[in-house]
Amino acid sequence: MQDYIWLIPFFPLLGFLINGLLGKYLSEKVIGILGSAMVFLSFSTAVVLFFQLTQLDPENRLFINTLYTWMATGSFSADVAFRFDALSAVMVLVVTGVGFLIHVYSIGYMHGDRGFARFFSFLNLFTFAMLLLVLGNNFLIMFLGWEGVGLCSYLLIGFWYENPEYAYAGNKAFIVNRIGDFGFLIGIFMIFGYFGSLNFDTVLSAAGMQPEWVITTICLLLFVGATGKSAQIPLYVWLPDAMAGPTPVSALIHAATMVTAGVYMICRTSAMYVLSEVALSVVAIIGLLTALMAATIAITSKDIKKVLAYSTVSQLGYMFLAAGVGAFATAIFHLMTHAFFKALMFLAAGSVMHALSNETNIDKMGGLKNKIGTTYRTFWVGGLAISGILPFAGFFSKDEILWKAFSSPFGSTVFWAVGTLIAGLTAFYMWRMIYTVFYGESRVDKEVALHIHESPKVMTVPLIVLAALSTVGGLVNIPHYFPMFEHFLDPVFMKYINPAAFEASHGSFGLELTFAAISLVVAFTGIWLAKVMYVQRRELPDKIASSVKGLYTLLFNKYYVDELYDKIIVKPFVKVSDAFFYAFFDVKIIDGIVNGSAKIMDSIAGVLRRSHSGVVQFYALSLVVGAIALFGYLIFG
């Protein structure tokens, strides 16, 4: 059966080719069904494989499917090979499962768009690339998928390319990601340099034999890649702008799957990370800072999708925090639950926008609770899940992270405290949005208000499914009682390392329960505050904002990071290239020398030709002088 792993990515590829090449001859219906069906086929294949995998002993749960040699020179060789183990299985199921739902949803959402076929082919292509990323058996295939998803992200962010800002956002996403990939690539070079191979098994099993600085450097370089793809400080700036894409894209790529690739990568290479405390701390601290920063920005944002985007950044920060304290299974767990509820919220937001003629400003919404009931209810579920309310999915995963942040040998109290604070902020900004959008007076533009309608079934059904998953998804891993998920994944993470290192260094079950209770309280406080400020006393936010005007402006302008980057990096860079390298160095210096030498020759010619004065006696003189010069040579030479 393992010989059929290639089918998983193959189906979406097929969908991409068919829709891409023949799309303009097909009807929307065919395109939509074809696109979704391909992902579903992948999903089914993955499920079959998953069950086959579970048949095996936990230690031997690994399928490898080598197709052919991609490139080989000298001692270097990279195969096109897929790896299906527990980690890949989880990722594949999330990607294809959530992906399938989003594909279905898109049939409704994109209805009538002139780029319908293009959209589906890109979505399929994305799924293909993402599957390569998570299935790849070596760093190179992973990188292939890694850049592939970046490409699709670029294509889909700029899907409505006629709007220059959207196209710009696409470019920004790609280029910022490239900066990350730069690190990743160098990491790969270094891996090959020290390990002589790019195969996961070869590299990870030998990780212990390398000096620590090598491992640390490699890990940090890979992490640079992760910060790009997973929108962490300092490369997170592209993600909020990426909301320019159609909402299903935001849900699939910029919430559920692609942006989690960084987390996946760190988990995949966990055997290296655990060898470097420095790298782990960096991951954890960056994750935590990003989570905090994004959460604070999200509080002031007025754009429904941007709030979700910053929320995504923040949640990704959580995942990195988890990974950074060595709780890889927990990171993946949160990755999965986050995929459920964030996809849900994006799709629901899409449904809201769908109802409001693509309005995204939450100040122009309000009171939608009854008009689009299904959307509201599913959004509500998502809100609870992300806030970490028991028993929704988010509770289990987030709580696990906070606990691990404290209890893990790499953890600390500060991690936990800040993490809990962020949990409260998350609950607050998320419910701020929910209350603003669905409760209170309607602030919808009159014209728009006329057309408010619930989305069609093809959109709401996926919402409901995702809502269900967001509700119960957390139950697969209840610490101490039912840690199925962890047990499933742990063999992957523990394969090459000493499990002893991961014994909780401190803390007890009792403390864990206390922490859970605290985080629940914090979450409820956040929700309550939001309710007070945005439902009961609506003047309060403005008052607070004006009382801390400086802070508010700073947050509202996203800490001016975009402006900063533009001012100190982008602008000077373009300017120097244009004014110095091109206009001065290339044109003036190099071409100046080239053309100048021609000019000099020409003027020399202008002088020398004067020797042909036209007077014959001068010519005779030259002859005589020449003769005299020769005699001079005779006498003195």
Place this chain on the structure above:
Amino acid sequence: MPIEYYLIVAAILFSIGVLGVLTRRNAIIVFLCIELMLNAVNLTLVAFSNHVQNLDGQVFVFFVMIVAAAEVAVGLALIVAIFRQKETVYVDEINLMKW
């Protein structure tokens, strides 16, 4: 008389010829100066012929004279043609082509 005397006279004649070519404006005089140079050479040849005791040099002189005569014919014809065209025989005024 030692051969050097002849040679020095010839050299002086030759130099006078050269200087004349370089300095005189009238084409005919320039031309005559060239003849002077040739005759200086003739003198040298004859002197050497005597010195080395063979007749090659003297034979050579005859040929030089013949050639000079031919050149005179061509040269004078040219000067006449130029005078007809430009009404001048000053060499520095014959400089249509330069540079």
Place this chain on the structure above:
Amino acid sequence: MTDLPLLSITIFLPAIGALLLLFLKDSMEQLQKMLALIVSALTFIVSLPLYFSFNSNTAAFQFEENYTWISAIGANYHVGIDGISLLMIMLTTFLGPLVVLSAWNAVHKSLKGFLISLLVLETGMLGVFASLDIFLFYIFWEAMLIPMYFVIGIWGGQRRVYAAVKFFIYTMVGSLLMMVAILFAYFYVGEQTGTYSFDYIHLRDFLMPVEIQKWLFLAFGLSFAIKVPMFPFHTWLPDAHVEAPTAGSVILAGVLLKMGTYGFLRFCLPMFPNATFIFAPLISILAVIGILYGAWVAMVQKDVKKLVAYSSVSHLGFVMLGIFSFTHQGMQGGLIQMVNHGLSTGALFLIVGMIYERRHTRMIEDFGGLARQIPIFTTFFMIVTLSSIGLPGLNGFVGEFLVLLGTFQTNVTLAVLATSGVIFAAVYMLWMFKRVMFGPITREENKRLTDLSKREVAVLVPIVVFIVWIGVYAQPFLGKMEKSVDSLLAQLKAKQTALVQPGNEIIGGGE
């Protein structure tokens, strides 16, 4: 293997075609085009057996032909191919018909002359890649300048004369010095071995003293560096590219530039191994500067063609870097990058040419929002752009990755700097793409644009096929060159150690 002189047929078929063209009347334009197309397609077909019956298990030259030519000076007609030249030859014959096809409606004056130039050019380029006699190589190397000079100068744009003359003289600066170096090597080796011959293998297998190697390397290297073009000898390229007609640009970018890098691989490295090692750091640094500088300058160009031209400087920097990393990965990566650049930059020029034919401008600011109007064009442009920025899964990545991988093994700093070029490539290409293709249509003229015709699609599809093929399955191509690169590296190593031994200053190599 067949007894037919396949290689010679491949080389001279285009020239014969050019000769036939001479006899067609000026007015028979359709016939001329068909003839040129058929001849170049036939050349490609004839060259296919070269590829398929090429034996990848040996580094020896294959399809060799060796005839006495100028016996008095020991110059022979000696041609043959190994893994290094095979792909270059295939690239040349492959681009041949596409180039003819691309010029179908683009040439408005003396079409016949144009086609003849193209075909003669093809013969010249094939000769360069196949020659195993340095004298023969030099003849082809220079002879090919004439048709290119005419292509740029007659059928080019506004400043075509400046560009053509600049191209010609720039290139000659290098090659004339190379001529002196060739002569010097010829006499030096001749004196030492007693056999005066321009035969490549004869000269290659003799190891000269380091001091002489240095000078000869510089003379050869300058010539090749100009052709590549390496920073800072690159300024002829933007002018030549911008002014050349589409077909000219494609050949220039697709094949001509490769002759420089090929020259390094074929001559500089094996003939002057010790000098190579001495100058390698310098050349690597220049290559990296080229990568970054080319990218930066490309970024601020206002003319699409000029942008692509500078991007060539950047891409060829990768090739040079790879070659001078002296690792398998770097060299093979460099070689495959040569092919890649030929395909993707060639395609870029074709695409720019197609839009130029429609709009008669190449300035970025004159476009914007074309994507909506001409989707098929957009698709091709996108794919080629992505290939050019080295997206994994397309050809560009394979080359760049291997080059960087190889470089990283020998020089981390340079590799890191060069890798950052990957970022800049994305910056300038995508920025340009966005300004040309995305956004609203701002100009009236652009609303009337027509999408690609069948002929134009037919030109681009084969290139795209190879772009993807090499991208997802590079091994067949890498495999063809592996043995040759192995042997080149082995030679380098052997020769380097041979000279290092004391008291062993001059060593004549056995054949």
Place this chain on the structure above:
Amino acid sequence: MNGFEFDWIAIAPFLILSVLGFAVVVLGISFPKMYRGTLGTIVLVGFAVAFLASLQSWDDARLAFGGMITADKFSSAFSCIFILGATLTIGLSINQVEEKYLLYSDYFALVVFATAGMTLMASGTNLLTLFLGLETLSIALYVLAGFRRSNEFALEASFKYFLLGAFASGFLLYGIALIYGITGSTDLTKISAYVSSEGILGSKMFFAGFLLLLVGFGFKISVFPFHLWAPDVYQGAPTPISAFMATGSKAAGFAALMRFMIAMQSTTQSGWQDIIWVIAAATMILGNVIALRQSNVKRMLAYSSIAHAGYILIGVLAGNTIGSSGIIFYLLTYTFMNIGAFGVISYLSTAEHEFITLSDFRGLASSRPFAAIAMAAFMFSLAGIPPLAGFMAKFYLFSAGVKAGYVWLVIIAVVTSMISLYYYLGLVVQMFMRDKEADVAATAPLQPAVMIAISIAMLAILILGIFPSRWVSLFQDLARSLM
């Protein structure tokens, strides 16, 4: 030499040409209305006979006049080159003469006499015969240069050429006299023997004589600093004659110089190499640089021809087999390409308008494609671009320089070749890449004879460029026989 050896075949080419010359004069006087084509044909037939006659002495050397004339491979090859050059010149002239000058029989006769002088120069092994050949050649050329008697430029050219030629002859003769005084002979063999025993610097007076001879030859081959006359004369002379002077006359000068230098060489290699080195370098630089600024094509070709003389000096300097054979190969090639280039000018010129400025050539490719392509081929060949013969010749000649160790001189040659590209290409640019200006004078009607001459020249530079093997081997045999 012992006794008075005399072999008629040795002087056959000279005799045939002289008789031919007189015959043409007589025919011209006797039948003033004779069709010039007929007369041209007679001349060409005469040339053919002379050509065959000069080939007779290829295999073994023959002497005449007691060794004053030696007919050997060297003279044979050079005579053939001269006769080829003269033949092409006649070809170029046939129509020209018809239109412009009535005295075609005199014109033909002078060309024939000049050729006879050249053959004498190539086979002369005595300073006396060398001198006589030189003067025969020169006097004929003085007249030919001014053949357009009504044209101021032609007269001026002729006058300058004559005056300076005679002046230079004076130096040459003085040199001969000094050498004679020291060695007691004008026979090159004896002089060579003297040099072998005493060395070239054995006597200052001998060396002075040597230098004065250099001045004389230097004038003939127009090298720095004796080159100033060339552009003016080439510009003013009738185009075919310019071509003839730039090729035949120059080749004859080199033939004499080579004979002389070989005699000087049989000694220690010191004394004159530095001089030639400097002269060669300066000649190449000056010729090529000044040519950059010329807008008159004939004048430009004149400067180019100065530069080429500089290249050829490399061969003289190298003094080895490759050098000598290289010079001959070069001169052969140069004859074709230069006569071709002048021929195109001649082909396009009409009686009213000489087709010589760069702007005349604008857009020629569209109006006269044959002329344009031919001119481009000659330009590329002169510039030394393969696969044309100019490249082969240059390559071969430079290789002699490299072999003899004059690498830096070769590099100078190469750098100046680079400079020369600019003006050679400049003409190509005018013809192919510029559009015709509205008010350009009309070009001449088709002139079949000229066209044939040009075609022959084109074919020759192609064949010599692509299949030089046979010729190179032949000339190497020749050079070995000289050494």
